[in-house]
Amino acid sequence: MTSLSDIEVQAEALHCNVQPILNEVLHALDRLIDTGEATTIDLAGLPFAPGELEALEASLGSGEVSAQLDALGTSSIRETVYPGVWWIEHRNVYDEVVGRYLEITRIPEILSSQIADICAGRARLGEQFE
Amino acid sequence: MKYGPTVGEVLQAKGVSRRGFLKYCATTASLLALPPSMIPRIAAAIENARRPSVIWLSFQECTGCTESLTRSASPTVEGLIFDAISLDYHHTLQAAAGEQAEAARHAAMEENDGGYLVLVDGSIPTANAGYSTIAGISNVDMLMDTVKGAAAVVAIGSCAAFGGLPGADPNPTGAVGVQDLVKDKPVVNVPGCPPIPMVMTAVLAQFLTFGTIPDLDKHGRPLAFFGNTIHDRCYRRPFYEQGKFAETFDDEGAKAGWCLYKLGCKGPTTYNACATVKWNQGTSFPIESGHPCLGCSEPRFWDKGGFYQPLSTGHFGSGAKLGGAAVAGVALGVAAAAAGRRRQAKFTKEA
Numbered sequence: 182m183t184s185l186s187d188i189e190v191q192a193e194a195l196h197c198n199v200q201p202i203l204n205e206v207l208h209a210l211d212r213l214i215d216t217g218e219a220t221t222i223d224l225a226g227l228p229f230a231p232g233e234l235e236a237l238e239a240s241l242g243s244g245e246v247s248a249q250l251d252a253l254g255t256s257s258i259r260e261t262v263y264p265g266v267w268w269i270e271h272r273n274v275y276d277e278v279v280g281r282y283l284e285i286t287r288i289p290e291i292l293s294s295q296i297a298d299i300c301a302g303r304a305r306l307g308e309q310f311e
Numbered sequence: 312m313k314y315g316p317t318v319g320e321v322l323q324a325k326g327v328s329r330r331g332f333l334k335y336c337a338t339t340a341s342l343l344a345l346p347p348s349m350i351p352r353i354a355a356a357i358e359n360a361r362r363p364s365v366i367w368l369s370f371q372e373c374t375g376c377t378e379s380l381t382r383s384a385s386p387t388v389e390g391l392i393f394d395a396i397s398l399d400y401h402h403t404l405q406a407a408a409g410e411q412a413e414a415a416r417h418a419a420m421e422e423n424d425g426g427y428l429v430l431v432d433g434s435i436p437t438a439n440a441g442y443s444t445i446a447g448i449s450n451v452d453m454l455m456d457t458v459k460g461a462a463a464v465v466a467i468g469s470c471a472a473f474g475g476l477p478g479a480d481p482n483p484t485g486a487v488g489v490q491d492l493v494k495d496k497p498v499v500n501v502p503g504c505p506p507i508p509m510v511m512t513a514v515l516a517q518f519l520t521f522g523t524i525p526d527l528d529k530h531g532r533p534l535a536f537f538g539n540t541i542h543d544r545c546y547r548r549p550f551y552e553q554g555k556f557a558e559t560f561d562d563e564g565a566k567a568g569w570c571l572y573k574l575g576c577k578g579p580t581t582y583n584a585c586a587t588v589k590w591n592q593g594t595s596f597p598i599e600s601g602h603p604c605l606g607c608s609e610p611r612f613w614d615k616g617g618f619y620q621p622l623s624t625g626h627f628g629s630g631a632k633l634g635g636a637a638v639a640g641v642a643l644g645v646a647a648a649a650a651g652r653r654r655q656a657k658f659t660k661e662a
Contacts, residue, residue, distance in 0.1 A: 191566065195547075222347075
């Protein structure tokens with residue numbers, strides 16, 4: 182044996198969280214359709230086994246829309262194959278994940294231009310005409 | 312009382328956009344274990360919050376707690392929370408020393424009387440005041456003097472919370488935790504050896520955001536992080552309930568990632584958030600790396616028997632705790648306990 186990677190380790194896969202989360206998403210979609218109520222699921226508080234988060238991501242897939250936000254590090258906002266279900270990942274400037282969410286909504290709030298930013302931008306543009 | 316700029320002003324001065332601020336608030340909600348629906352309330356509170364003054368005292372400690380916080384490559388969003396406090400005294404981090412440093416501590420106390428936070432790492436010796444001094448001041452005197460005008464005290468790490476390693480039997484320095492001495496101020500314990508950086512940040516974030524301390528358990532620990540056992544949130548728990556245990560560190564069960572209960576895992580009696588928050592930027596936690604939980608966030612964990620002896624062999628003393636440890640997989644747990652006792656008997660015989 183020459184290195185740690187020579188030790189044969191094959192952890193038994195556990196995917197206990199995937200089905201319950203998909204069920205939660207299903208119920209959230211029902212609420213969105215019936216009442217327009219949006220839901221956010223914070224994935225940080227769930228005890229994922231190795232590989233389980235990837236399994237959840239794979240089961241939701243990628244849909245038609247994908248966007249990148251550059252503010253305090255990058256964030257990726259991606260609609261899954263299920264319209265209205267968004268996979269959102271916030272990263273810091275070191276490209277480390279600092280937040281991971283599922284948003285069940287028509288459009289995540291963070292994608293909308295914010296009034297404060299619009300006002301600041303309008304002021305900057307206005308300066309060009311002074 | 313001196314008040315600094317609001318957090319909103321600090322962020323604005325740093326050129327953080329409103330979208331960036333929303334991202335900051337979403338991460339803060341996660342930190343505080345609050346539902347995402349609270350994000351608008353957090354945004355409103357943080358925007359107008361004033362920077363609190365923080366005095367950090369280090370007593371009988373190894374600097375591991377400070378290392379945990381400052382060497383953790385703090386994500387920028389968490390880092391902003393530290394930008395949002397005014398760390399006025401920390402004798403490991405500050406440039407000033409001796410009389411200058413002590414003058415800075417007194418100035419912060421006077422200017423922020425009644426509103427500053429005191430963070431403490433390390434235990435306090437009581438057997439002899441001379442065992443640990445800073446600038447000629449005993450740890451007890453410095454603590455009691457500094458907390459007089461504090462809004463609250465946060466004990467960082469198992470030493471400050473419960474006495475920790477210095478307090479281990481036979482406790483030659485008479486080491487005690489902050490809560491043993493400070494009786495007239497709110498004391499929040501953030502134990503761990505070291506504690507999870509995010510938990511320390513969360514307590515500060517809560518104070519910053521709502522001006523309050525979090526809800527606490529019977530040991531003074533924030534319930535949001537210490538409300539469940541490691542075992543309750545462990546991804547290997549299904550193996551415990553299926554009766555699949557690693558018997559040694561290199562057997563097939565260990566390689567397959569089975570439960571580490573029989574290798575001494577203290578997860579069933581240890582309250583902490585390692586299984587969900589994890590370490591090293593969320594990479595893993597000890598059990599995920601194949602090592603049993605040592606129970607480092609529990610009082611007197613050093614004196615609770617061998618780290619590799621199963622809970623069921625009785626070193627945790629009470630039958631009630633053993634009952635709690637094996638409560639879920641009753642039959643399987645009992646089988647594991649019996650096997651553990653057999654193993655210990657074998658060790659004793661061999662010794």
